[in-house]
Every structure is written in C-alpha cells, then in structure tokens.
Amino acid sequence: MTDSRLHMLPRRNAVLRMSEVHAASLADGERLEGENDQTMIVNMGPVHPSTHGVLRIMLELDGETVLRSKPIVGYLHTGMEKTAETLTYVQGCTNVTRMDYASPFFNELVFSMAAETLLGVEVPERATWIRMLMSELNRISSHLLSMATNGMDIGAVSMMIYGWREREEVLRFFQKVTGLRMNHNYIRVGGVAADLPDGWEDDVVALMEMLPPRLEEYDTLMTGQPIWQDRLQGVGVMSPDEAIALSASGPLLRSTGIDWDLRRDQPYLAYDQVDFDVLVGTCGDAFDRYAIRLNEIRESIRIVYQILDKMPAGDYRVQDPKVTPPPRARIDESMEALIHHFKIFTEGFTVPPGEVYTAVESARGELGCYMVSDGGPKPVRMHIRGPSFVNLQAMPHLMADGFVADAVAVIASVDPVLGEVDR
Amino acid sequence: MTDDAGAENVEEAEALEYGAVVSWSAGEQKVLHVERERWFETAAEMAADDWSMCVDLTAVDYLGYSQPRPAAPAGLTLERFEVVASLLSMPRRERVRLRAQVPESDPTIASLYEIYPGTDFLEREVFDLMGITFEGHPDLSRILLPEDWEGHPLRKDFAVGTIPVQFKQPDAS
Amino acid sequence: MNFLGDVATDGIGGIEHNIITAPLEKLVNWSRARSSWPASFGLACCAIEMMATGGSHYDISRFGMEVFRASPRQADVMIVAGRVSQKMAPVLRQIYDQMMEPKWVISMGVCASSGGMFNNYALVQGVDQIVPVDVYAPGCPPGPETLLHAITTLHDQIESGELLKRRNATGAGARISIEQLDGQNGSQFVTIGARR
Numbered sequence: 001m002t003d004s005r006l007h008m009l010p011r012r013n014a015v016l017r018m019s020e021v022h023a024a025s026l027a028d029g030e031r032l033e034g035e036n037d038q039t040m041i042v043n044m045g046p047v048h049p050s051t052h053g054v055l056r057i058m059l060e061l062d063g064e065t066v067l068r069s070k071p072i073v074g075y076l077h078t079g080m081e082k083t084a085e086t087l088t089y090v091q092g093c094t095n096v097t098r099m100d101y102a103s104p105f106f107n108e109l110v111f112s113m114a115a116e117t118l119l120g121v122e123v124p125e126r127a128t129w130i131r132m133l134m135s136e137l138n139r140i141s142s143h144l145l146s147m148a149t150n151g152m153d154i155g156a157v158s159m160m161i162y163g164w165r166e167r168e169e170v171l172r173f174f175q176k177v178t179g180l181r182m183n184h185n186y187i188r189v190g191g192v193a194a195d196l197p198d199g200w201e202d203d204v205v206a207l208m209e210m211l212p213p214r215l216e217e218y219d220t221l222m223t224g225q226p227i228w229q230d231r232l233q234g235v236g237v238m239s240p241d242e243a244i245a246l247s248a249s250g251p252l253l254r255s256t257g258i259d260w261d262l263r264r265d266q267p268y269l270a271y272d273q274v275d276f277d278v279l280v281g282t283c284g285d286a287f288d289r290y291a292i293r294l295n296e297i298r299e300s301i302r303i304v305y306q307i308l309d310k311m312p313a314g315d316y317r318v319q320d321p322k323v324t325p326p327p328r329a330r331i332d333e334s335m336e337a338l339i340h341h342f343k344i345f346t347e348g349f350t351v352p353p354g355e356v357y358t359a360v361e362s363a364r365g366e367l368g369c370y371m372v373s374d375g376g377p378k379p380v381r382m383h384i385r386g387p388s389f390v391n392l393q394a395m396p397h398l399m400a401d402g403f404v405a406d407a408v409a410v411i412a413s414v415d416p417v418l419g420e421v422d423r
Numbered sequence: 424m425t426d427d428a429g430a431e432n433v434e435e436a437e438a439l440e441y442g443a444v445v446s447w448s449a450g451e452q453k454v455l456h457v458e459r460e461r462w463f464e465t466a467a468e469m470a471a472d473d474w475s476m477c478v479d480l481t482a483v484d485y486l487g488y489s490q491p492r493p494a495a496p497a498g499l500t501l502e503r504f505e506v507v508a509s510l511l512s513m514p515r516r517e518r519v520r521l522r523a524q525v526p527e528s529d530p531t532i533a534s535l536y537e538i539y540p541g542t543d544f545l546e547r548e549v550f551d552l553m554g555i556t557f558e559g560h561p562d563l564s565r566i567l568l569p570e571d572w573e574g575h576p577l578r579k580d581f582a583v584g585t586i587p588v589q590f591k592q593p594d595a596s
Numbered sequence: 597m598n599f600l601g602d603v604a605t606d607g608i609g610g611i612e613h614n615i616i617t618a619p620l621e622k623l624v625n626w627s628r629a630r631s632s633w634p635a636s637f638g639l640a641c642c643a644i645e646m647m648a649t650g651g652s653h654y655d656i657s658r659f660g661m662e663v664f665r666a667s668p669r670q671a672d673v674m675i676v677a678g679r680v681s682q683k684m685a686p687v688l689r690q691i692y693d694q695m696m697e698p699k700w701v702i703s704m705g706v707c708a709s710s711g712g713m714f715n716n717y718a719l720v721q722g723v724d725q726i727v728p729v730d731v732y733a734p735g736c737p738p739g740p741e742t743l744l745h746a747i748t749t750l751h752d753q754i755e756s757g758e759l760l761k762r763r764n765a766t767g768a769g770a771r772i773s774i775e776q777l778d779g780q781n782g783s784q785f786v787t788i789g790a791r792r
Contacts, residue, residue, distance in 0.1 A: 003467035004537040012540065017562040020570060046684065047691055049636055049666040053643070054684060074567040075684040076640055079584075079718030081552075082576055086583055094713065101641035117450040145644070164651030171648075181648075181778075182641055182737055244513075247476045247541025258513075265516050353490040354449035357479065357509050357520060370507065372483055374490045385479040385509075393544050419640050422567055422681070568718075569683045576717055584717030588710075 008245035014400030016041075016060050016068035023058055039067060046075045050153045050408045053418030057395070057407070064403050069396045073389075076422040084382040088348025089115050092379065094185045096369075099384055100420040101182060103142035105134045106362035107384070107420075108187035113268065114358040114371040115189045115379075118351045121323055125270075126314035127191035132269045133204075133307045134177070134186065135360075136300040140211070141170040142363035143293040143300075147218065150290060150412040154231050156222060166214050173203050190324050191317030201308060208301050215297060223291065232287035236398035236410040239284060246394045249387050250365025251296070252414060255281035255288035262361035274306045286413035293415075322349050348377035364388050364415060386420030441468050443521070448494035454520045456499055462506075462523050463533040463559075469510060470538045474519070477539035479509040480546060482525070482553045486579040503527040504555060508535065508542075525555055534560035552577040621757060628672070628698065629755040635671030635695060636664040637688070639678025642705035642737040646677045654740035659747055668694040673750070674727070675743075679707035680720045692727045698760055701769060702746050703729045706736050728769030730759060739778030746774055 006012060023041050045056035054075035060068040084095050096111045097104040109131060116123060123131075144167045151159025171181040177196055178186040186193050222228045238248075240256040253260060261278040263271040276299045281288030317324045325344045326337040351373040359368040365387030372381040391414055398410045439445065443455035443465055457465045466477070483505045485492065492501050502524040509520050525532055534557035535542045546557045547566040554575035557563055565572060574581055638646050649656045656662050665671040668691045680688055692701070703723050706712035709732040711721030723729060730753070733746035749772060753759045759770050 003463075003470070005470060006537055006540065009540055015543075015561075019564060046687055047637065047668075049664070054639055074565075074569070075681060075687070076679065077567040077681045077683065077718050078679055078714050079576060079716040080714070082581075082583055082718075083714055083716050098641055101644060120449075160647075160650075161652050164648055165653065168648065168651065168653045181739055182644060244475050245540045247478055247539065249478070260513055265513075266518075353493050355454075355483075355493045356449045356452060357518070358450070359478070359518075366478060368479055368509070370479060370481055370509070372493065374488055380485075380488060381481075381483045383479075383481040385481075389544060389548075390478075390541060393541060572682075582717075583715075585715045586721055588715070589721070 005245060008241040009397065010239075011242075011397045011400045014068050015396040016058055016070035018058065018070065020058075020072060038062060044407070046072075050411065052149060052411060052416055055392075055411070055416060055418055055421075057411075059399075059404065059407065061404065066399045066402055066404060066407055069399050069407070071392050071395050073392065073418070073421050076418045078419075078423060080423045081381075081383055084379060086378065088377045089189050089351060089379070090344060090348050092382070093188050094183075096382075096384060097183045097185055098419060099386065099423055100362065100364065100367070100388070100417050102145050102417045103138045103363045104183050105131075105138040105187055106360055106367050108185065109135060109269075110358055110360045110362075110367050110369040110384070111371075111382070112187050112189045113360070114356050114369040115351060115373075117356045117358060118354045118371065118373050119189070119323065120352070121190060121318050121320050123191050123318055124315040125312045126195075127316050127318070128269050129307055129311050130192050130196060130316060131187055132271070132274075133196075133304065133311070134174075134192075135269070136303050136307070137170055137173065137204075137207075139300045139363045140297050141167050141174075143297050144170070146293055146363070146412075146415045147222075147290065150415070151222060153408050153412040154228065156225075156228065159218070159221060162214070162217065162221070166211065169207055169210060173200075173207060176200075176203065188317075190320065191315065193317075195316040204304060204308060208304055211297070211301055215294065218294060223294070229287065231405075231409055232285065232290060232413070234283075234285050234287075235402060235406045236286045236289075236413055237284050238394065238398060242394070242397060243284070246397070247390050248365070248394055250362070250391065251289045251292045252365065252391050252394060254279060254292055256284035257282060262359060262366060266359070268358075268360055273310065274303050276300075276303050286409050289413040289415075350375055350377050351379075359385070362387060364417065364420075365391060367420075384420065384423060386423065388414075388416040388418070389421045389423075392416050392421055441465050441472075444496050444499070446494045446496045448520070452518065452520060454494050454522055456496060457521050457523045459523045459525060459532055462521075463535065463538070465521065466508070466510075466535050466538050469519075473512050473514050474510045475513040476511050477508055477535060477542055477545075478511050478518075480506070480535065480542045480549065482506045482549045482555055482577075484553060484577065484579045500524060504530060504553065506532055506549065506555060530554055531556040531558055533558055534563075536560050551575070554578065625755050625757050629751040631660040632672040632700070632751070632754065633663050633665050633670060634661050634673045634675050635668045635691065636666060637674050637676050637691065639676070639680065639684070640707070642677035642708070645737040645740060646675060646704065646743065649740040649743050654744065656744070656747070659744070659751065661747065668692075669696060671695055672698065673700045673702060673747075675702045675704050676708040676723045676727075676729075677704040677737075679705075679712060679714060680723050680726070681718055682720060685720050685726055688723065689726050698763075700730045700750055700754070700759065701727050702731045702733060702743075702750060704733045704743060704746065705738055706734055709734065712736060724769070724771070728763075728767070730770040730772065732771070732773045733776075734773070735776045735778065738776060741777045742774070745777050749774055 040061045046054040056072040058070040093108045096107040144163045148160045148163025178184040243256045279292045325341045330337040353375045355372040357370045368385035370383040443457040504525040551565040703709045708723045731746045
C-alpha cells in the first residue's frame with residue numbers, strides 16, 4: 001500500500017508471529033515448511049529474575065544471537081477495566097492505583113483529571129500543587145526503582161540496595177502524608193484526600209538534600225564505570241522514526257532524540273509555572289535511557305524546590321458538595337452532613353454523560369485515561385492507556401540481532417511495569 | 424493544515440475535516456466521526472498531515488447506554504460498538520480523537536497497523552476483550568487472556584464473574 | 597554457657613566442657629528455619645514490598661532469606677506476592693511442583709490470600725485454590741513489617757516441626773493467618789477530611 005508507513009520500521013521482521021501453542025508443539029520436533037531448522041525457540045519467563053514482573057518472551061535464537069522475539073503478556077491480567085465499571089468514581093482511584101504499582105500517584109491523577117473534566121469542576125490551586133508535589137516525588141521513587149532493578153539485572157547488585165535505601169526515605173514521606181507506602185488512594189476526584197501534615201516542608205527539604213550526594217554515588221557506581229558502559233552503550237538502539245511509528249513515549253522516546261514531554265508540551269496541573277529541562281538522548285541506546293532516568297531525578301528535585309517556594313494556601317479539595325464529603329468533625333454535629341457523607345460513600349456522586357481522554361507524563365511515558373460516562377455513579381467505560389503496554393511493542397525491535405545477555409539489558413531499559421501492561 | 428469544508432451555519436451543514444464529521448466532547452476535545460469504510464483512508468490522510476502517532480486505540484460497548492451518545496452529531500447512525508483512536512500531532516501539539524461505529528452483526532474494521540504500527544498490541548487487546556476483528560492486522564490473537572479463553576469480557580453482556588466470598592476458617596497461630 | 601570464655605582460657609581442652617547434644621530432628625529444624633530460601637515469585641505490587649523487605653532498611657537477610665533463588669529447585673519457601681491471574685495459575689502450580697520437599701508457602705497480600713479487591717473473572721480467588729498455604733499475610737500491600745511477621749511465624753512453625761507433621765497427616769498447609777503490623781510504630785497518622 002502506498003499509504004503504508006511500515007518503512008519507518010526497518011526491523012519489523014524481528015517480531016516473532018508464532019502462537020504459543022505452535023511454539024509448544026515444536027518440542028515434539030514438528031516444523032512447518034520453510035522454518036529454519038538451525039534456530040531454537042527459547043522461553044524467557046514468566047517466572048524469571050530479570051523480566052521485571054511476569055513478562056514472558058519467546059526468543060528465536062541462533063546460538064547466542066536473538067533473531068526474532070515475541071513478548072507474551074497477560075500473566076497479570078486483573079480485569080481492572082471491567083472492575084472499574086462496577087466501582088463508583090469515589091472508589092475508582094483504589095482500582096487504577098494498582099495498575100502501575102511503581103508510580104501509583106500518576107494513575108490516580110489521570111483518573112481524577114478525567115472525571116473532573118467530565119464533571120466540570122475546577123480543582124483548587126493548593127490541591128493542584130500538592131498533586132504536583134506528590135507526582136514529582138513519585139517520579140523520583142519510580143526512577144530509583146527502575147535504576148535499582150536495572151543495576152541488578154546488569155550485575156551491579158549493590159545498586160539494588162542503594163536504590164531501595166533512597167526509595168525508603170521517599171516512601172516514608174508518602175506514608176506520613178497519605179498513610180500508605182504504596183497504592184495510596186490519595187489523589188481523588190476533586191482534589192486530594194487530606195492536606196499535607198505539619199512540618200512537611202522540613203521533611204521534603206531533608207529528602208531533597210539527601211538525594212544529590214546519593215545520585216553522585218550512582219554516577220560513580222554506574223555511569224562512569226567501564227563495565228556498565230560496555231553493557232549498555234550501543235545496546236537496544238532505536239531510531240527516532242521507529243519510536244514514533246511504535247507510539248513510544250517517555251524515556252524510551254526521548255532517548256532517540258525526540259524532544260517531547262507532556263509536562264512541557266501539553267502542560268497540566270501547574271507545570272507551566274515551574275522551570276525544568278526536558279532530557280533528551282543522542283543515541284537511542286539503553287545507556288541513554290538510564291542516563292535520562294538518572295537526570296530526570298535531578299530535574300524533579302529542581303521542580304520540588306520550586307513547589308516548596310510556591311505552594312499556595314487554600315483548600316486541598318474542591319468545596320463542591322456534590323463531589324466532596326463534609327469534614328469528619330461535622331458528621332457528629334449535623335444530620336445533613338451525615339447523610340451527605342453517607343450518600344457519597346455508598347451511592348457515589350454522578351458524573352454527567354460524556355467522554356474524554358486525559359493524558360499525563362508518567363515516569364514511563366504518556367499515561368492516558370479514556371472515560372465514558374452516562375450520568376450514573378459508575379463509569380460506562382474506563383480505559384487506561386498504559387505506557388508500558390505500548391512501549392513493550394518496541395522490545396522485539398530493540399532485541400533483534402543482539403545477544404541474549406543484551407535482551408536483559410533491553411528489558412531493563414524499557415522498564416515495563418506489568419501491572420499497567422496487563423491491567 | 425486542516426481543511427474546513429463545512430459551512431458556518433451549525434444547524435444545517437456539519438463541519439468536515441478529512442471527510443469526517445467534527446464534534447466536540449468534554450474538555451473541548453475535538454472528535455472526528457469517521458465512517459467505518461473510510462477508517463484506513465482517513466488515518467492515512469491524517470498521518471500524511473503531521474499526525475505523528477496514534478497514542479491509543481480502544482473500543483466502547485454502548486449496549487444499554489441510556490443517554491444520547493456523547494459528542495455524537497445528529498444524524499449519525501449509531502451502532503453497538505465504537506472504535507476510538509486518539510491521535511497526537513507533535514509539531515502542532517494537538518490531539519484529536521477518531522470514532523467509528525461498528526455494528527454488532529459484523530464486528531470488523533480495518534487495522535491501522537500499516538499506518539501506525541504502534542497499534543499492534545492495542546488492536547489485539549480490543550480483539551481480545553471486545554471481540555472486534557481488525558482486518559489486515561499481522562497477528563490478531565489474544566493478548567491478555569489465555570489463548571483458549573472463550574468470550575470477550577469487556578462486552579456488557581459478559582458478567583464480571585464475581586463469586587460469593589468464601590469464608591475459610593484459618594487455623595489461628 | 598561461656599563457651600568462648602572456656603576456649604579462651606583452656607584452649608582446645610575447653611571444648612570438652614561444652615559439647616552440645618540435641619536430637620537430630622531439632623538440629624535439622626533449627627537449621628531449616630534459619631536458612632529457608634525464598635523462590636522469587638513476585639507478581640505485582642506485593643513484589644515491590646517484598647523487594648523492600650530485602651532492602652537494607654528491613655533486611656530479610658537477618659532471617660537468612662536474602663537469596664531469592666531463581667530456580668525453584670533450590671528454594672524452600674514460595675512467597676506468592678501479588679495477584680494470580682487465570683493465565684498464571686498453571687505456571688504457579690508448575691513452579692510449586694518443581695520445588696523440593698520440605699517446602700512452604702506464604703501467601704502475601706490480600707490478592708494472593710483471597711482474590712483481594714478483584715472479585716472478577718480474571719483472578720484466582722486465593723492462591724490456596726492451587727497450592728497449600730502455610731501463612732496468610734494480609735495487607736494491600738502488606739508492608740515489610742507484616743511480611744517479616746509472616747516469615748517469623750513460619751520459622752517458628754518450622755522450628756517446632758509442627759508444619760511437617762501436619763503436612764504428612766493431612767497434605768494441607770498450616771493456614772495460619774496473622775495480623776497486619778504496618779504503620780503502628782511511630783508513623784504519623786493523618787485524619788482524612790480534617791479541615792485546615
């Protein structure tokens with residue numbers, strides 16, 4: 001077809017299009033006509049120490065070289081989109097937050113923003129800035145996780161311990177603010193669940209002061225280290241055309257040199273009021289992706305300092321009684337408040353009919369939520385566009401003609417979180 | 424750029440872009456209602472016009488939807504399923520949504536893989552969970568559910584599958 | 597009980613005052629409890645908390661369990677951390693079958709224990725539908741403190757030998773349910789809905 005843009009994918013034959021049943025039958029020695037007898041189909045996963053969760057990859061190997069591969073997902077399919085149709089908008093955040101479990105705030109944020117667009121409510125300024133603060137801290141903790149697992153996969157096992165050490169400090173702040181270390185259900189429709197506790201500025205400053213020296217430790221341990229560079233440079237190279245053709249986003253897209261970050265290019269929350277740089281790679285290899293994640297932590301620290309300066313006073317939740325339950329203290333005093341609270345938490349509030357697609361820049365790329373409502377208390381359709389799901393399509397292209405050892409480096413650099421792949 | 428062949432009079436003619444009817448959804452988002460037969464051509468036209476990538480492709484089952492179809496212009500033949508594709512133009516920093524009506528009796532539509540290869544997994548997911556077939560897709564097989572699963576869970580006539588909670592007696596320590 | 601003191605003063609002759617005898621079964625249970633290697637079966641969010649337990653702050657290595665074996669043949673405990681989907685269930689059973697006796701199972705998190713908040717078509721409602729479970733650790737996700745409580749509970753049972761006796765008799769797991777311990781010591785609590 002003349003309209004075809006498949007020329008943007010020179011390595012599209014790297015995708016192994018073989019069914020699992022057929023691959024399993026190969027063990028009996030059957031081969032279709034024309035299939036190469038010299039190659040071997042090897043299964044990697046779903047239970048594997050380096051696949052970042054329950055990811056299964058079928059690799060077609062010629063010796064140690066990967067010819068074609070096929071990622072097989074679905075081992076964590078939880079039916080979350082179907083479950084979302086049975087939960088009210090108040091409960092919805094508890095469901096979506098468990099999709100990308102490494103960066104839960106982004107899931108809650110995109111769900112809440114979609115519902116708020118349909119409702120037509122405007123979130124107060126302080127709530128917006130609190131959301132931004134938690135998102136950037138979550139970006140830091142997610143990138144720390146990514147670098148820790150990346151390090152362990154490549155063999156720098158101490159990176160796992162270092163990454164988790166820093167992550168514990170961030171999670172401690174999250175526990176102080178939201179009550180939970182993970183899967184917080186904090187960013188809700190209308191604002192956030194509770195205001196920041198007293199003394200939060202000191203905690204955040206302590207956190208931001210602790211991080212830069214530790215990031216320099218990572219530079220010593222990994223960035224400048226010859227073994228690390230040899231293992232990652234030139235591995236999993238992606239061209240800008242391929243990235244655009246495959247709808248890649250996040251560090252995967254930016255590593256190829258394409259300058260696209262939703263926080264700057266389609267700003268949401270208050271990102272147009274803070275200064276930060278968007279990091280772009282030059283070669284499109286795994287080392288670029290690692291370096292982008294490391295330096296995005298530094299940019300997030302910069303944003304958090306600005307949030308500290310600019311955090312406004314005000315409501316942490318929109319005072320629209322339709323959406324927000326009354327303060328707990330008032331329930332004891334007023335019957336109306338009790339009934340109001342009861343109705344919001346049992347029946348839920350209704351959202352006018354409509355459809356909307358909202359997108360944010362999560363730690364892994366463009367996280368989107370397509371929501372359709374029918375005027376009832378539960379969404380008719382809630383679809384989450386998971387960046388890891390779409391980025392995973394790029395993996396066969398990145399693994400082609402590499403070694404099996406490089407396959408591990410590629411998976412780590414794409415950094416999928418299987419919760420949002422499988423939903 | 425875009426071609427606005429429609430008349431100014433909103434009541435009579437509808438605005439057209441790339442041959443599709445324009446409407447607006449919540450959040451002031453532009454929606455193009457594409458005829459199912461023109462799905463591939465419209466996408467090809469738009470890809471040539473700087474619509475860089477298809478960020479999302481999903482489907483909605485409107486069985487039992489009690490309200491008027493959201494953001495649907497008058498006179499549009501509504502079907503049970505809608506396939507929704509979100510496109511992004513990086514140079515113009517704009518988004519648009521394409522929607523096509525897919526009937527229940529013939530749940531097929533053209534695949535956009537040739538134009539936007541990033542729809543590979545997305546179309547497989549729609550096939551898996553909604554049962555809509557994409558013609559021209561290189562490998563349309565189930566992706567999230569086991570290959571021998573029967574049924575399409577996201578359809579409205581597929582139950583959630585809740586089972587009664589089993590209260591097992593643990594042996595307390 | 598001053599074994600080292602005796603050796604220090606009397607040299608090698610000091611040992612003869614301090615010979616430890618015990619039934620072989622006790623010694624074996626003692627060593628099994630202190631060196632039960634987990635098979636890495638992290639599935640979802642609970643896996644992140646399991647990794648945090650392996651980190652330096654909570655340090656599962658104190659209990660001899662920091663070596664998450666990739667091969668189930670070398671593992672003793674299977675910590676099922678996360679939601680088990682229908683597609684994953686046969687894989688889970690296969691891994692469990694590949695582990696050598698004696699083996700134990702900790703069901704970490706509510707999704708593994710009972711299906712959690714996802715009572716739908718896609719998930720197995722509790723991993724005990726597939727494998728015999730010895731300890732259920734509640735939480736979504738259970739923090740490292742709860743997981744360590746589950747592990748020490750399991751170790752107590754291993755050391756007393758109770759588990760193996762019960763397994764030989766009934767073939768079932770111990771099915772001990774523990775309490776969630778997170779956030780109890782020194783964390784700041786927030787009153788949701790408080791007006792500022």
